[in-house]
Amino acid sequence: MDGMDKVLGESMEVNVRQVAITGVTAGLCLPLALFAIILIPIPGLPAASGFWIPAGFYFVMTLWFGIWGALGGHIATTIAMGYFFGYTLHVWLDGGIGDLLAPLVCLLVFKLTKASPELKTKRDKIVWAIAVPLSSLVCGLWVHTIHLLFGTITWPFWYIGVLTYFIGDSLAVFTVGTPLLKSLTDYVKQSPMYVWHQR
Amino acid sequence: MVKTFFLHIEDNSPLIKLHPVLKILLLIVINIEAWIIESPLILLIVLTVMILSFKPLKVPLSRIARFLLFAVMIVQAIAFSYLLGSTIPGNIVLLKLPWGTYVSDMTLLYAFTMILRFLTMLVGSTLILAVMRDVDITYGLISMKVPFSIAFTISLAFRMASIFLEDYFKVRDSMALRGTNFSSGSIFEKANKYSRLAVPLMVLGVRRMMELTYILEAKGLGLRKKRTYLYQFPLKASEKLAIVVLTSLMCLSIVAKVSSRLLSFPGWPFV
Numbered sequence: 001m002d003g004m005d006k007v008l009g010e011s012m013e014v015n016v017r018q019v020a021i022t023g024v025t026a027g028l029c030l031p032l033a034l035f036a037i038i039l040i041p042i043p044g045l046p047a048a049s050g051f052w053i054p055a056g057f058y059f060v061m062t063l064w065f066g067i068w069g070a071l072g073g074h075i076a077t078t079i080a081m082g083y084f085f086g087y088t089l090h091v092w093l094d095g096g097i098g099d100l101l102a103p104l105v106c107l108l109v110f111k112l113t114k115a116s117p118e119l120k121t122k123r124d125k126i127v128w129a130i131a132v133p134l135s136s137l138v139c140g141l142w143v144h145t146i147h148l149l150f151g152t153i154t155w156p157f158w159y160i161g162v163l164t165y166f167i168g169d170s171l172a173v174f175t176v177g178t179p180l181l182k183s184l185t186d187y188v189k190q191s192p193m194y195v196w197h198q199r
Numbered sequence: 200m201v202k203t204f205f206l207h208i209e210d211n212s213p214l215i216k217l218h219p220v221l222k223i224l225l226l227i228v229i230n231i232e233a234w235i236i237e238s239p240l241i242l243l244i245v246l247t248v249m250i251l252s253f254k255p256l257k258v259p260l261s262r263i264a265r266f267l268l269f270a271v272m273i274v275q276a277i278a279f280s281y282l283l284g285s286t287i288p289g290n291i292v293l294l295k296l297p298w299g300t301y302v303s304d305m306t307l308l309y310a311f312t313m314i315l316r317f318l319t320m321l322v323g324s325t326l327i328l329a330v331m332r333d334v335d336i337t338y339g340l341i342s343m344k345v346p347f348s349i350a351f352t353i354s355l356a357f358r359m360a361s362i363f364l365e366d367y368f369k370v371r372d373s374m375a376l377r378g379t380n381f382s383s384g385s386i387f388e389k390a391n392k393y394s395r396l397a398v399p400l401m402v403l404g405v406r407r408m409m410e411l412t413y414i415l416e417a418k419g420l421g422l423r424k425k426r427t428y429l430y431q432f433p434l435k436a437s438e439k440l441a442i443v444v445l446t447s448l449m450c451l452s453i454v455a456k457v458s459s460r461l462l463s464f465p466g467w468p469f470v
Binding site for chain 1: 348391397401
């Protein structure tokens with residue numbers, strides 16, 4: 001392993017397992033993305049939600065299965081904003097890349113601090129509490145700065161957008177992701193795809 | 200009737216018989232054209248033609264009605280963004296806002312144009328995706344020289360989305376039968392109730408992922424092996440011509456956008 005592989009602690013070689021992780025994560029997150037936007041839409045921001053439910057799923061999938069889980073979230077967001085919301089091409093790609101970056105930042109923080117996704121110790125919980133808002137902020141800054149540069153949104157909505165992503169994503173990841181990590185990490189450990197076996 | 204990803208389509212629909220490459224190319228062209236075109240009149244014509252083509256192409260028009268709620272969500276987003284947060288010069292200023300932005304006649308026209316662009320993409324994509332089967336995605340992408348692993352993953356994502364949608368309703372109905380009221384409470388209370396669906400859905404997801412891996416490994420699916428395919432989709436001369444026409448149309452639109460004002464928004468550039 002070298003470079004990114006070394007940091008994330010997993011092989012980047014594509015095999016059947018990785019394809020299954022990405023396909024299933026994307027399939028799981030896709031309908032959730034639609035419900036999230038219908039449930040709490042944000043006036044003035046395309047395809048944005050005040051409670052981005054799929055983030056809770058793909059953050060968790062990324063912490064369990066690595067980059068391939070994040071890629072699933074990216075595909076789901078891209079398809080959700082593309083087909084179901086029909087917004088312009090750069091909005092799909094922009095949002096999709098933002099949702100790829102966010103869980104990877106979270107995974108990177110966990111790997112660098114050697115925290116465990118089981119969230120059993122106080123240290124793991126603190127890392128989780130810091131990594132999630134940090135990741136959401138990175139995603140929000142990326143998405144809305146690109147929107148602004150393309151003229152899709154205006155300056156007043158840049159602030160609202162970044163704040164919405166910061167709060168909406170963090171809230172969803174904490175509400176949905178925390179019980180998932182606490183209750184299901186032991187179950188997921190049985191899977192050969194779990195990326196923390198090397199620890 | 201032919202089963203596609205999202206519905207059943209009459210087997211005599213002209214779109215069903217299209218080569219998978221043409222279906223994917225059409226999807227790309229519709230979305231890229233809507234992205235290039237900024238003229239409200241041309242977008243309106245394209246949108247009208249698309250809506251009118253549902254009947255002769257034997258795709259149920261009611262499909263669009265299912266997306267009405269999504270459409271309203273996006274239309275409000277576009278309208279709010281431009282009405283409250285833009286400074287687009289026009290002939291008359293209709294409203295000045297305290298935070299420094301204003302609404303002109305051109306603001307209204309530009310917001311309307313953006314709404315037309317979104318509707319064009321939604322209606323066009325719905326028309327094509329209504330006739331898309333899983334083999335179309337896999338074979339279409341492979342014909343476009345996309346690696347099999349990517350084609351298979353995208354096809355899997357669509358297939359899994361429709362399966363998880365059914366799972367979602369089953370789990371939600373089970374919770375409702377046990378007394379959960381999803382329609383009461385504030386919007387955040389509702390969101391919290393929906394988030395409780397997460398654990399059973401994730402268990403189903405992880406189990407499916409493991410089963411799928413074992414099945415694919417047992418079948419000896421190799422992503423890098425030289426593959427043979429069950430179906431053959433040879434390109435007819437007319438389909439090759441259609442590919443050339445669609446590709447040329449995209450290139451011509453880009454040239455027209457750069458070199459003339461035909462596809463541009465009236466009043467560009469804003470200063």
